[in-house]
Amino acid sequence: MLKFKTLVVALLALLAVVPAFAQDAVDVKVWIAFTDAGRLGWAQERAAEFNALFPQYNVTVEGYANYEELFAATALAAEQNSLPAIVQYFEVATQDARDSGYFKSIAEALGDRTEVNGQAFNLDDIIGPVAAYYTLDGQFTSMPWNTSSAIWFSNMTILNAAGVDAPPATWDEVEAACEKVMALDSAPEYCFTFPNHGWFFEQWLAQQNAEFANNGNGRDARATEVTFASDAGVAVLAWLDDMAQKGYLYYSGAQGGASWSTVDQAFSSQQVAMTAYSSSDTAVYTQVGVDNGFEVLASFLPYNDDTGWTGNLIGGASLWLVNGLAAEVEDGALTFLAFMTNTENAATWHQTTGYIAIRTSANELLAGEGWFETNPNFSVAADQLATSTVTSATRGAILGAFPAIRNVVTAAVDTVLLTDSAPADVLAQAQADANVILEEYNLLNAE
Amino acid sequence: MDSSLPLLVAVLGAVLGGGLLGWSFRRASQSPALGAGIGAVAGVFGVGLFMAPLNFCTFEADRTTADNVFGVLLIAAGFLLIVLPVRWVALRLAAGQRLIGAQSTPGAFKGTVLPWLFLLPTLTVLVLFLYYPSFDTFRLSTLLARLGTPRTAFVCVNNYTRLIADTSYLNSLVLTLLISAAIVVIGLVLSLTVANFAYQPIKGAKIYRALLVWPYAISPAVAGVIFLILFNPTGGIINYFLGSLFNLKIPWLNDPAFAPWAIILASVWKSMGYNILFYLAGLQNVPNDLLEAAAIDGANALQRFVRIVVPMLSPITFFLVITNMTYAFFDTFGTIDYLTGGGPLSSTTTLMYRIYQVGIRNNDLGKASAESIILFVLVIGLTYLQFRGGERRVSYGA
Incomplete structure (x- = not known):
């Protein structure tokens, strides 16, 4: 009986305390597109640290399965006036995010301030290619967080056995390496693979300094047409088709977001010796080799010998500040954005995942600790971006309905790899289909 | 589009609906005039069921033959959707029958209010989460509409005919x-x-x-x-x-x-x-x-x-x-x-x-x-x- 009484008293006390807490702290909701312990967990830990540091705010981080679902959830929340304070949008949804009117640019929200609640933004500290991508019409628009690039992972244990000393740097070198690998007695099933995700086509296009869309890749003015069915685009598909027909390229048949895991599986089970992948998973890929007893080496994404290498583009996502928030919520959101991307956090985020450390100061911090010397795979993506020539092609395309257009591109790659259709015809058709989508998007969104 | 078209279609609906119900009523030995009257009204509503919200857009001058055919099909479908149920209800009522089968089973509700009251929670849920979204789907299907874009554009039946x-x-x-x-x-x-x-x-x-x-x-x-x-x-x-x-x-x-x-x-x-x-x-x-x-x-x-x-x-x-x-x-x-x-x-x-x-x-x-x-x-x-x-x-x- 005594226990029961104690329980009732405790409950009443709790009820009295909880609303008091809730009234004090300003709720700042953050929606991100990760559900894994590594990335969602990291963000939630930062939120907990932040809440302890700034008791006037209560930051909660909610994870969604993928970018597309988060995108849909945001649009629905906007219709119901229940948007959170911060939403993560992937890079190709940048134009959609701008047109939606849901968001306010970081520069505009900051005004003359350089710090909020003592948390400095130091936007000049953000590394060049990243700042270039998210600077639109001369304004810093959204806060970069997870930034990656497409790189190449090689199973050096297999390559060395085949007499290949270094990862291939060009398409011809890939083929030459594959010839040797597949001649091995203990040859893997296939030589290499890649996720059939629109991003890789865009990377190989940018490497050849070819634009994806008109009007300077949508950077000078709103893009009105896609232009990817150029010689450069056809070259990408023709190369992949050639590699598949020679039995070197493994294509899992999965497209878009579903393609990543099929590549993970093929690489970790050593069914392939090499793969293109996102640097976002450098930590996982390096560890897979350690766990399964083979050496994994990361290198730049191989490029077309005929056209040379101009540079690669970034990928990943950025954090958007919702428009029309109450002043105290907006300040809380800005404070958290600055905290989450400060030098220390940018460095640990890089170490946990493999996403690029987006701050020069974070890279210096990591270099000072000797991180890149002991973990060479982790410097590849940043080096690839740092040595890229910035052109309108390598800054990356900004256009409406880009996620839908990506699906058209992956379907074209699918068709080329699985049928006898000529790459040029398939890509021309894809470009026509994509232009219809873009035209309809612009009809609704262009001023 | 000829501006007299809606009027023409409405007259056609009235004539067809009036004729069908007048004939049905005569066969059931009821007043043909009453049947024709009810049928004419139902016919007008029927032909306009889809066409009035669409504003007869399928017959605009720059429309393809597929659009025209689809429009005719929509008129016919709307006509049948309204006139047939009306015919059934009108015939039963005219013959003095109840609409819902006679409830003489023991334990059945006697009044009409109480059963509806019990059905109300289910009906509310159905209307809010099933019927309303379904009807909204019809409206959406005539639009160029994107999630996350506030503006929409009316595209008539293009979303259907493009599938052909x-x-x-x-x-x-x-x-x-x-x-x-x-x-x-x-x-x-x-x-x-x-x-x-x-x-x-x-x-x-x-x-x-x-x-x-x-x-x-x-x-x-x-x-x-x-x-x-x-x-x-x-x-x-x-x-x-x-x-x-x-x-x-x-x-x-x-x-x-x-x-x-x-x-x-x-x-x-x-x-x-x-x-x-x-x-x-x-x-x-x-x-x-x-x-x-x-x-x-x-x-x-x-x-x-x-x-x-x-x-x-x-x-x-x-x-x-x-x-x-x-x-x-x-x-x-x-x-x-x-x-x-x-x-x-x-x-x-x-x-x-x-x-x-x-x-x-x-x-x-x-x-x-x-x-x-x-x-x-x-x-x-x-x-x-x-x-x-x-x-x-x-x-x-x-």
Whole structure:
């Protein structure tokens, strides 16, 4: 009986305390597109640290399965006036995010301030290619967080056995390496693979300094047409088709977001010796080799010998500040954005995942600790971006309905790899289909 | 568009509706004038049911022949949708019959208020979450509308007529019918066979039966993941065994010839538990004396099964055909999403999965709405055909 009484008293006390807490702290909701312990967990830990540091705010981080679902959830929340304070949008949804009117640019929200609640933004500290991508019409628009690039992972244990000393740097070198690998007695099933995700086509296009869309890749003015069915685009598909027909390229048949895991599986089970992948998973890929007893080496994404290498583009996502928030919520959101991307956090985020450390100061911090010397795979993506020539092609395309257009591109790659259709015809058709989508998007969104 | 067209169509509707109901009333020995009056009003509403909201846009000058034909079909469909129910109601009322069958069963509610009051919570939920969204789908299907874009544009029936020339849509339609037919036929044949074995009086039969039913309790997504591991072309268990036994490797998920079969097999496995459950229950209702009589007359086990058990189970089979058809159309989504994502070469993009791709992945709400309405009409039509054709062949016993 005594226990029961104690329980009732405790409950009443709790009820009295909880609303008091809730009234004090300003709720700042953050929606991100990760559900894994590594990335969602990291963000939630930062939120907990932040809440302890700034008791006037209560930051909660909610994870969604993928970018597309988060995108849909945001649009629905906007219709119901229940948007959170911060939403993560992937890079190709940048134009959609701008047109939606849901968001306010970081520069505009900051005004003359350089710090909020003592948390400095130091936007000049953000590394060049990243700042270039998210600077639109001369304004810093959204806060970069997870930034990656497409790189190449090689199973050096297999390559060395085949007499290949270094990862291939060009398409011809890939083929030459594959010839040797597949001649091995203990040859893997296939030589290499890649996720059939629109991003890789865009990377190989940018490497050849070819634009994806008109009007300077949508950077000078709103893009009105896609232009990817150029010689450069056809070259990408023709190369992949050639590699598949020679039995070197493994294509899992999965497209878009579903393609990543099929590549993970093929690489970790050593069914392939090499793969293109996102640097976002450098930590996982390096560890897979350690766990399964083979050496994994990361290198730049191989490029077309005929056209040379101009540079690669970034990928990943950025954090958007919702428009029309109450002043105290907006300040809380800005404070958290600055905290989450400060030098220390940018460095640990890089170490946990493999996403690029987006701050020069974070890279210096990591270099000072000797991180890149002991973990060479982790410097590849940043080096690839740092040595890229910035052109309108390598800054990356900004256009409406880009996620839908990506699906058209992956379907074209699918068709080329699985049928006898000529790459040029398939890509021309894809470009026509994509232009219809873009035209309809612009009809609704262009001023 | 000729500005007199709406008037012309309305007059046509009035004449046709008035004529039909006037004639019906005369045959039922009721006043033809009353019937003609009601019919004329219903006819006007009917022809305008779809056309008035669309503002007769299908007949504008720059419209294609396909749009014109579609417009005529819409006028006819609206006419039938309004006039036929009105005819039924008017005839019953004129003959002094009640609309709802006479309620003389003991325990039935006497008044009209109380039963409606009890139905109110369900009706509210249905209206808010089912009927209203369904009607809104019609409106959306005439728009160019994107998720996350506040502005929309009216595009008349383009979202429908563009599908006529879209070969990928027609492929998807044929594919859906083939996959559904395969799931129903293979699923029911296998389920009946397994149920018949599990029904035999053997030791531990109850345990077998329980184990056979549990796949039904697994969500389609989990089934998708299980089969993803089984079917995986490079590291999958099925190919491992096929490889070590017959030196055979089947590209289950990356060859358009095999991927639909992976979906069919996974879906059949998933729905078998449900089917077996119903067949086990049905088998218990097959009278033993019939089987014994047949045995005495010299019928062997196979003959008894084909000639007696299968016909006696026909009501259950009929029910299962409809539930499995609905399952194949709508609930294979999770399995497809996890297993193939609609690929390779769209070989597993069923109509349902396509709607998801267009509406959610590509954010194109208008086109997805139009496609979902076509799927809705298709499923209603198929179910109707099954009821018509099935009823004649189904024996519900004495």
